[in-house]
Amino acid sequence: MYVWLFRQLPGPLWLRILLSAAILAVVLSTLVEFVFPWIADMTQLTDSTVG
Amino acid sequence: MSNVLNRRAVVAQEDHRTRRGRSLLAVQVVGELLITLGVIAVLFVAWQLWWTNVEADAAQGAAVKQFVQEHQVPVTEETAGTLPATRDPAAMPVGTAPAHGVAIGVIYIPRFGVEYSRPIIEGTSSDVIDTLGLGRYADTAMPGAVGNFAVAGHRQTRGAVLDNIHLLVPGDKIYVQTADGFYTYVFRNQEIVLPDRTDVILPVPAQPGAVPEQRLLTMTSCNPRFGSEERIIAYSVFDSWQPLSAGPPAAIAKQLAALQGKG
Numbered sequence: 001m002y003v004w005l006f007r008q009l010p011g012p013l014w015l016r017i018l019l020s021a022a023i024l025a026v027v028l029s030t031l032v033e034f035v036f037p038w039i040a041d042m043t044q045l046t047d048s049t050v051g
Numbered sequence: 052m053s054n055v056l057n058r059r060a061v062v063a064q065e066d067h068r069t070r071r072g073r074s075l076l077a078v079q080v081v082g083e084l085l086i087t088l089g090v091i092a093v094l095f096v097a098w099q100l101w102w103t104n105v106e107a108d109a110a111q112g113a114a115v116k117q118f119v120q121e122h123q124v125p126v127t128e129e130t131a132g133t134l135p136a137t138r139d140p141a142a143m144p145v146g147t148a149p150a151h152g153v154a155i156g157v158i159y160i161p162r163f164g165v166e167y168s169r170p171i172i173e174g175t176s177s178d179v180i181d182t183l184g185l186g187r188y189a190d191t192a193m194p195g196a197v198g199n200f201a202v203a204g205h206r207q208t209r210g211a212v213l214d215n216i217h218l219l220v221p222g223d224k225i226y227v228q229t230a231d232g233f234y235t236y237v238f239r240n241q242e243i244v245l246p247d248r249t250d251v252i253l254p255v256p257a258q259p260g261a262v263p264e265q266r267l268l269t270m271t272s273c274n275p276r277f278g279s280e281e282r283i284i285a286y287s288v289f290d291s292w293q294p295l296s297a298g299p300p301a302a303i304a305k306q307l308a309a310l311q312g313k314g
Contacts, residue, residue, distance in 0.1 A: 001080045001084070002083055028094075031095075036098045045099075045278075046206070046208050047273055047279045048213070048271060049186075049188075049271060050244070050248055050282050050284075051247065
């Protein structure tokens with residue numbers, strides 16, 4: 001799957017590596033900014049208030 | 052004749068190969084997705100246990116510095132610990148609650164380390180305690196007031212504000228600095244309760260309707276560490292007060308001087 005995705009990227013090898021790194025960075029920041037806080041709120045693993 | 056048979060065999064073989072290829076591909080895609088999920092799970096744990104601390108420590112350090120520098124106290128490294136002792140608690144002011152998310156003051160707990168200081172913010176919703184530090188339960192008393200000044204803080208993650216709450220020893224001093232002065236509390240006892248025990252933050256803990264006489268500071272956090280099945284509650288009793296103009300209590304003077312000195 002990832003090999004296939006990598007082959008879909010345009011340009012020479014160095015550009016494709018650069019693009020993959022950029023896509024990875026976007027995915028990671030989305031996880032940290034939106035997905036992880038949402039999961040943390042859902043799970044209440046670290047609630048410290050009473051009631 | 053043999054040619055036709057051969058061709059049929061070849062076609063059959065190719066057919067077989069593509070089908071096998073397809074199922075292999077499916078297995079590969081599912082495998083890669085599972086590995087991705089695993090990596091995301093590990094990243095989530097790293098984010099929660101490490102990165103939220105990095106972010107919250109920075110935000111809380113900035114909030115403490117801002118409060119301390121907006122409420123300058125006459126103390127320098129040289130005079131630290133030599134300023135007048137505690138004043139009369141009868142003349143003690145009690146602040147009014149600020150708006151949600153606004154700083155009430157700073158808490159110093161030497162038992163948690165000589166550098167330990169955290170902001171106290173109004174409100175206990177996640178937007179407050181997830182980044183800014185200790186949150187005050189909105190319906191409870193203000194620092195120094197008769198009744199129960201109750202705050203909540205994370206045990207792990209988000210700055211791990213009360214990580215060492217179980218290390219408090221009866222008699223430990225806890226200092227709360229507000230715009231009005233320094234309120235000193237003495238740690239009394241702690242208990243571990245279920246999360247629905249809201250009566251621990253009542254004016255008289257666990258006694259609904261009782262008229263308070265003592266001035267308490269109650270801190271709540273999750274228990275056990277790295278879990279939240281229970282809550283750990285730490286009760287402290289008011290000891291003394293001094294105005295900002297008198298300088299900080301000796302135990303936190305050096306720390307406060309350093310905080311004020313930082314540009």
